[in-house]
Amino acid sequence: MxxxxxxxxxxxxxxxxxxxxxxxxxxxxxxxxxxxxxxxxxxxxxxxxxxxxxxxxxxxxxxxxxxxxxxxxxxxxxxxxxxxxxxxxxxxxxxxxxxxxxxxxxxxxxxxxxxxxxxxxxxKHRMEAFVRFQQTGDGLYYAIVDPDFNVLPLIERHFKKRYADQRWLIYDSRRKYGLYYNLDNTTIVTVDFNDAGGNTKDIATVLDDKEVLYQQLWQNYFASTNIKARKNMKLHIRHMPKRYWKYLTEKQLM
Amino acid sequence: MSWDRISEKLTILADAAKYDVSCASSGSKRKNDNKGLGNAEGMGICHAYTEDGRCVSLLKILLTNVCIYDCLYCVSRKSNDIKRAGFTVNEVVELTINFYRRNYIEGLFLSSGIFKNADYTMERLVLIAKKLRTEHNFNGYIHLKAIPGASKELLDEAGRWADRLSVNIEMPTESGLKLLAPDKNRDDMIHPIKYLKSAIIQNREEKALFKKAPLFAPAGQSTQMVIGASPENDMHILHTANYFYDKMKLKRVYYSGYVPISTDNRLPVIGTPVPMIRENRLYQADWLMRFYGFDVKEIISPDNPFLDLEIDPKLSWALRNLHLFPIDINKADLSVIKRIPGIGVTSALKIVAARKFNKLNWEHLKQIGIVISRAKYFITCNSPQAVLKEFMPHEIRQFILQHGNSKYKASFSTQLSLF
Structure with missing residues (x-):
């Protein structure tokens, strides 16, 4: 061989x-x-x-x-x-x-x-669903993801078409690169967040004033739209596997 | 804007809207061609799943839970002692835009209690959709409730801004509705459905001639009925669904298992389990009608007016029609293969494509993804038979129940232990 x-x-x-x-x-x-x-x-x-x-x-x-x-x-x-x-x-x-x-x-x-x-x-489809943007003070919407496969190239078109009027950045923390859209084009960026988990504080200081309030409203909505009498955690976890929770706004405790 | 008050309203008005089960955000043709916000062409996306396992695709809220009606099965009924709230038009618009920009949702599902009268309520729903489209260049998905009794002009405008419209028929039959919602009239619900049906058909014809013709409810209309609150059987329910698919050209009929919320003695008492298995079987039957080429009469008949809860309706049909089997997988038509238990539409298509290359055997079929433990009683292929003896329907049923891993197995443990 x-x-x-x-x-x-x-x-x-x-x-x-x-x-x-x-x-x-x-x-x-x-x-x-x-x-x-x-x-x-x-x-x-x-x-x-x-x-x-x-x-x-x-x-x-x-x-x-x-x-x-x-x-x-x-x-x-x-x-x-x-x-x-x-x-x-x-x-x-x-x-x-x-x-x-x-x-x-x-x-x-x-x-x-x-x-x-x-x-x-x-x-790819999961990332289209699970990206959660946070708005910074200067109007950038950024999200961190950790997909099982290298799907950023596949989701570019989707996000570009959908969020044509806002600047956004989706960063793959495992593969250490991101897609940045500047209202005209997307480019590949390799900024190093230096262990994204470690400095969430720094990120929090650059967030838009209303960002945390909208996150809380979303968490509130997520809890209120649940029907307790139909509780089915097995199904919940099958659709939203735990490995994705770390970047999902609605699964964070605030 | 007071955030605490907004948050409280959101709690109340999301809680009140959650019994409406439709969450679909697919099937629209609305593109983002104005460099605006959002895109509703193509597939829908479930952005999250609540702890009950249901998809969250749209921001599903009531504009208000103030209501002049007193329908027994509804949490927002007039006589129910609950907190009431209402959003302003701008609050709904801001919530939708800001949730959408963060990729939380595909769009808005807006319903409402009826305050003052139908037109007054409908006008506000339409205004919100219009603002989103015209002032915010929003191309995301909008599902609006069409309020029974609203004027034609308002329905026309709703169709112009929304992707989908729906009128809930609430109960599967007129008598069920009379029993639980005495001030409502089934004709008032059928009327707007009929009107929208012709408006949609007319729009599609215009679209075929002039590409530039405006969209009108591009994702069509749907409806919902509550299951298990009134005494109708599954045959009533499925025939009603069939009527709406066939005669009203609805895209979807939803079945909402009744969640007990009232102490009225005409309804199941609080604490009664939600009929989730029954609801699931109804959806399976619904799929058989829409994607598998089954006629409603094949699925359910007056002799057995309830679907079998232990086995799915396709298996149930096959066991009643064993004389049609076994089917030769390497020869039968696609329409016949789709009817075999353990084979879905996708696998059926793969079988028909793959058999042009090879006569398929058990190994191929397993690789393609069919459920052999089910299908083996009903097919022959290019391998020795897996089942050598001819079994009786009740035997096959027992084998499949014993070997299968039904997600509902726990619910039947009391029954199974009798054998």
């Missing part, structure tokens, strides 16, 4: 797939550079990320797959799951060998891509 090592980027993975075809590599194990385990493999092929090669693979996949099947391939990469690269390769190989490959739910790679893309999509 041959190790194919790429640089953790999507373009790098696409180049890796290109090289598998180019050099007719068989029996490969594609792995990101930060997870390489050389000793297990006889040979290591190090991928030199090449945008032109990546674009060719992407174009080919786009032609061979349905729109959904193509999107599922791209979104699988955002799952950051260990081992996804080989499944993505098998999916690509299957797509290049038969027509409508992404409709074959009896194929293991197709199923993996579908299911992983579904998980990523679910996380």
């Amino acid at each position: 041959q190790a194919v090592v790429y640089d953790n980027t999507f373009a790098g993975l696409l180049t890796a797939i290109f090289e598998v075809y180019e050099h007719k590599l068989a029996n490969v194990n594609i792995m990101p550079a930060n997870q390489r385990q050389d000793s297990l493999f006889n040979e290591t092929f190090t991928v030199d990320t090449d945008d032109a090669k990546a674009a060719r693979v992407l174009k080919g996949l786009k032609e061979r797959l349905s729109a959904d099947g193509f999107k599922a391939f791209c979104n699988t990469f955002l799952s950051e799951e260990t081992g996804m690269e080989n499944k993505m390769l098998h999916y690509a190989q299957y797509a290049f060998s038969v027509a409508n490959a992404d409709k074959d739910y009896s194929h293991p790679a197709v199923l993996y891509i579908k299911n992983t893309a579904k998980k990523v999509h679910r996380e």
Whole structure:
């Protein structure tokens, strides 16, 4: 078995797939550079990320797959799951060998891509739901999130369309980058909040005067709209898993 | 603005509105194309879930809980001794905008007790929606109650600003309504529903001809009935629902299990459990009618006018119609596959797509996500049969109940222990 090592980027993975075809590599194990385990493999092929090669693979996949099947391939990469690269390769190989490959739910790679893309999509949808903006004194709405998968690229469009008339920043505390919208464009920002949890006090001092009052009104609403006679904590937690509570205004005690 | 007073009003008016179960924020076509605030095209979003497990999508409040009516099942009834409050138009607008900007909600669900008269109440609801749209460029979702008895002009204006309108028919039948809401008249409710139906149809026809024609209630209309307060059976309820889907073109009919709030002896006593399982079965039956191609008469009949609480209505139908099974998964039409217990719409579509590549076997079906423990009694595929013997309906029922993990199992423990 041959190790194919790429640089953790999507373009790098696409180049890796290109090289598998180019050099007719068989029996490969594609792995990101930060997870390489050389000793297990006889040979290591190090991928030199090449945008032109990546674009060719992407174009080919786009032609061979349905729109959904193509999107599922791209979104699988955002799952950051260990081992996804080989499944993505098998999916690509299957797509290049038969027509409508992404409709074959009896194929293991197709199923993996579908299911992983579904998980990523679910996380995207959750972030669209669970982002809680706080307004600062200078009118910026900012939110901190900690999604299971790297979904910021997927939620950009949604928030840009929805909050077209307010400046906002959504910051991924795990991956240490954020999206900032300045009323015209969104840009990627890498400000370091220095352990967001540690200095909530600093953030509190820059909040708009009314921010805390609206948070309290929201908490009040959240409690008042609950029907006690129908209490069902199991369902509550299934829909709002506890790992998301830390950034949810309505789950904070004030 | 006094924040304490606002907070108190919010407590009272959210508490009073929460028995209205509709929370949908999907199905509208309102886009943010004026660089304003909000976007209501596409899917709805549940931003939170309360401890009862219900979705919070909209800021759901009453404008006021002052009401001239005395409907027994309603907390806001005239004779009930509770705190009364009312928001001003601006307070509702500010709350909606500020909640929306923080991504707490998809929009506003505004209902109201009837104060003075129908038009007076409706006018204020419409004014709030209009202000949001015109003064704040708000493109989020707005669901307004259409107050029975309100003028056509007001209904027209409501449709212009709102995404969805709803009139609650309250009780499944006229006799139920007479019993519990003697001053209300079913015709007064049907009337605006009919009016809105034709206004919506007319608007869609205009839209088809002129893309620029204004929106009119783009997410359609819905209604709700209270379940378990009056004596109607599930057959009454489902036939009523079917009537509204079929004849009134409603988008949704909601079923609200009655939460006991009154000591009147015409109603279940306080402390009676909310009929949550029954409510759930009604929603399942509703789904069968809307997405699975079932006719209401297939789901429920005069011989069994209540849905089976232990098993879902699709399984129940299949057990009554065992002669139609087993179905060959590799050959049957999509419409037939959708009717198999343990297979949902999504899995049915996947099966039909995947079988073009391979004859599907149990392993494939499991991977696709069908519930084999249920479906195995009703299908054949490209593997040896999982069930070799022909069972009687009551046997299959027992097997499924024993092996299944019904979320309601605890509720049946007393019954199961009898066997």
